[in-house]
Amino acid sequence: MFRQFCAAVVVGTAGQAAVAESGPYVPYSGIIRGTEGAVAVPLSLRNGTGGDIRCQAALAHWYSVDLGGVAAGGTLGVTLWHDPETGRLNLLNPSQNRMPVEAIWCGTLGHVHDTRGRVALPFLIGTSPAALDRVCTEGEGGHLACTGED
Numbered sequence: 001m002f003r004q005f006c007a008a009v010v011v012g013t014a015g016q017a018a019v020a021e022s023g024p025y026v027p028y029s030g031i032i033r034g035t036e037g038a039v040a041v042p043l044s045l046r047n048g049t050g051g052d053i054r055c056q057a058a059l060a061h062w063y064s065v066d067l068g069g070v071a072a073g074g075t076l077g078v079t080l081w082h083d084p085e086t087g088r089l090n091l092l093n094p095s096q097n098r099m100p101v102e103a104i105w106c107g108t109l110g111h112v113h114d115t116r117g118r119v120a121l122p123f124l125i126g127t128s129p130a131a132l133d134r135v136c137t138e139g140e141g142g143h144l145a146c147t148g149e150d
Contacts, residue, residue, distance in 0.1 A: 032098045038081040038090065039128035045076040045106060045119065045146065048137040052109040053144065055119070055136075057091060060100040065091065069109060070136075080132070087125040106136045106144050117144035 047053050047070040055067040055076055070076045081090040081098060090098040107116035119134050132148065139145030 033096050034098075035081055035092070035096075037085070038083050038098070041080045041082045041089065041129050041132060043078045043080050043104075043119075043132045044134065045070060045078070045104075046133070046135045047072055047074050047076075047106075048135045049108070049144065050138075053106045053136055054109050054112050055104060055106040056112065056116075057101050058103045058105075059091065060102060063099070065099075067104070070106075082124075082128040084124075084126055084128050087123040089121060089123065104146075106146050108144065115142055115144060117146050119146040120148065 045055055045067075050072055052069055052071050054069045055078075056064050057067055058064050067078055068076050078091070080101065081092060082088070083090065083098075088098075089101045091101055093099050101121070104119040104121060105112075105116040106119060107113065117136065117139055119136075121132070122129055134146045134148040136144045136146040
């Protein structure tokens with residue numbers, strides 16, 4: 001009886017495994033390249049502190065990229081690409097692959113990790129912001145506060 005039960009389970013699940021199979025894995029097959037269907041969104045990061053700051057972005061798959069440094073009173077400009085269907089904001093890498101942005105932060109030069117503050121970003125489905133202007137100032141606990149209005 002137990003053998004018949006095990007045989008039935010094996011036969012029953014073998015068919016399900018074939019149904020769940022979606023085909024062979026093709027590396028990098030899900031990457032979207034270029035800007036077709038995306039809207040350029042200029043991001044302006046102004047340094048409202050008394051010292052230099054550095055800004056970085058956390059991208060999908062545990063990857064980060066340095067956006068650049070900003071002197072006191074200066075502004076860093078970055079172009080993000082918004083996908084209105086998904087709400088994703090993307091950076092383009094040198095191969096023009098869309099790299100989804102999970103977060104952008106800025107911190108005091110030399111102590112970025114300890115002083116970083118997250119830049120407020122809208123992830124909107126349907127509408128794309130025309131531009132994003134953010135000012136980074138000294139916030140609570142030694143962290144920067146990077147805020148603005150859309």
